Amino acid sequence: MGCYRALCILILFVIFNLFGSLHALEKITGTQFIADDENGSLVSSDGNFKLGFFSPVKSQARYVGIWFNKISEQTVVWVANRETPIRNSSGIFKIGGDGNLAVFCCNQSSPLWSTNVSVPAQTSAAKLLDSGNLVLVAKETIIWQSFDYPTDTILSGMKFGWNRKTGLNHILTSWKSIDDPTPGKFSSGFDPHSIPQFFLYKNSVPYWRSGPWNGRILNGLPDIGSRKDYFTYQIDFINVTFVSNDNEIYVKFSPKKVDVFSIIVLDSIGFLKRRIWHESQRWVKVQVILQDVCDEYMRCGANTICSEETFAHCACLPGFESFDTLYPQDWYLKCQETRKEACGKGDGEGFVRLNGVKFPDARNSTLYSNISLEECERECLKSCNCTGYANVYVDERGRGCIVWYGELRDMRRYKSGQDFFLRVDAVELAVDAQKNAKVHVLATKSTLVFIIVPLVETLLAALCFYYLWRRNAKRKKGKEKQQQQRRQRLVLDSARSLSNLHKDSPSSSGESGNTELTLFELSTVIAATDQFSSANKLGLGGFGPVYKGQLPNGQHIAVKILSTNSRQGIQEFKNEFGLLHFRR
DSSP states (O other): OHHHHHHHHHHHHHHHHHHHHTTEESOBOSSOOEEGGGTOEEEOTTSSEEEEEEOOTTOOOBEEEEEESSSSSOOEEEESSTTSOBSSSOOEEEEOTTSOEEEEOTTOSSOSEEOOOOOGGGOEEEEEOTTSOEEEEETTEEEEEGGGSOOSEEOTTOOEEEETTTOOBOOEEEEEETTEEEEEEEEEEEOTTSSSOEEEEETTEEEEEOOOBOSSSBTTSOOOOOSSSEEEEEETTEEEEEEESSSEEEEEEEESSTTOOEEEEEOTTSOEEEEEEETTTEEEEEEEEOOSGGGSTTSSOTTEEEOTTSSSOEEEOTTEEEOSOOBTTTTBOOEEESOOOSSTTOTTOEEEEEEEEEOOOGGGEEEETTOOHHHHHHHHHTOTTEEEEEESSSSTTSOOEEEEESOOOSEEEOTTOEEEEEEEOHHHHHHHHHHHHHHHHHHHHHHHHHHHHHHHHHHHHHHHHHHHHHHHHHHHHHHHHHHHHHHHHHHHHHHHHHHHHHHTSHHHHOOOOOOOOOOOOHHHHHHHTTTTOGGGEEEEOSSSEEEEEEOTTSOEEEEEOOOTTOGGGHHHHHHHHHHHHHHO
16 A cells, blocks of 8 residues: 555656646747746756746736746846836747847737847757856857846856956846836946946946955955955855956855855845845845945045044045035035145145045046056156055055045045055145154053053062962961960870879879879870870860870870869779779
């Protein structure tokens, strides 16, 4: 019965997979296509991704898209006809007459969406790769791929950047809302017209900006590498690669584990987020761009610097001052130069170093890739409009610099920021030198404090230790003195007791007795009992303590001391002697 049941389950499983395979294609060709009314689909060979028609939540519109196939929550990562949805289930996704992939509807000859590339000999086919990349292939050459035209999501292995040769610039564009794939008002990508910088845009206006490419990282982002044009760094579950050379600039990430799904999404409210599919069957947000007020582009205005660690956040740069009211609602400052010469900053001008900053917007800058920092300073002084410069490379030994001209926009403080050299006049240079002198004095005082405080603490600890040691030594000495006094009292008691015993003995009183007592010198008894030490004490009777001892000849003895406070015990004491004598 059990074998029969197992066989039935196996047959049903095979039938189910065969039925599913009727609708899931391996590739799209001139004769194989996906029809919405047949629930057709295209699945990657590893089964991780699926392409087909879908409707967002709370929507009846139909779109062609790609989503994860093995997770419970449908997560669409690419949409073809996001601007031309289909209002019924008559959609078809196929290779058109010109060899392009296209979305058709309602028996129309013109496509709603097309790859729109030149296809040789009309021998093309489309396939969904294991990376989630939909490719159009002709004569074994990829002539179009969805990775070059992302929607709102960056997938693992996708190059996201700018091809300097072809001019292709990958741009993320948010959905209009969580249930509408129509392009929203937020977008992001690299600026192709300047030194590499990554921008977030709101209605095509800069909304957030990374620092310029400094030869190793994007300034203003965490330090993530060491090589000048290529590096890899690890954050939690992913490896991130950044490439910048003469041909292209792009970022690419991949999970450390093949079974980890991770994506970067520009959501409909303008946040760029990195998400990881958690074992609890949900997406977990692990990284977000736009985390504080200073992340917003030009938060404080031109020629200002924003700091999250100060209450007002905004301040004019050295050599500038605000000439208008500070607007509390947006903290926007209007800063102008305190002193402006016909050219430059006048006699005695120079540069002040601003530590730990995100570089200004580099769209009004020039890159000098093979000059030293000193040469860069001289280059800046040649132009009346030059306002500052900085190293290209994080490693100060590297050659190359960036020189800024005109207004300095979108600067902020960062713990991992770099040094920026701001051009100022002689007055501001003197003020900065005075500040540095005070800082040096404070640093020296701080250093002295760091040195003196541990020494004082060590000295106090030593004094406390010495005090405790002396106190314990005195207590020990006091105890020894008390023991010595106790022993002396015992000796005196012994002497008095022997004296009383002698007075009351038969020889002194005239009484006759049959005891033959051996008499010992007191010094002998004291030596035998180690001065009546506590270690030799056997017990305490009703009339005095008893000690053990050893004579010089090796004989063991017991010594009982009769207390002087108990005169009535003398007779009992003599009786004990007599008893011991007869028992020998």
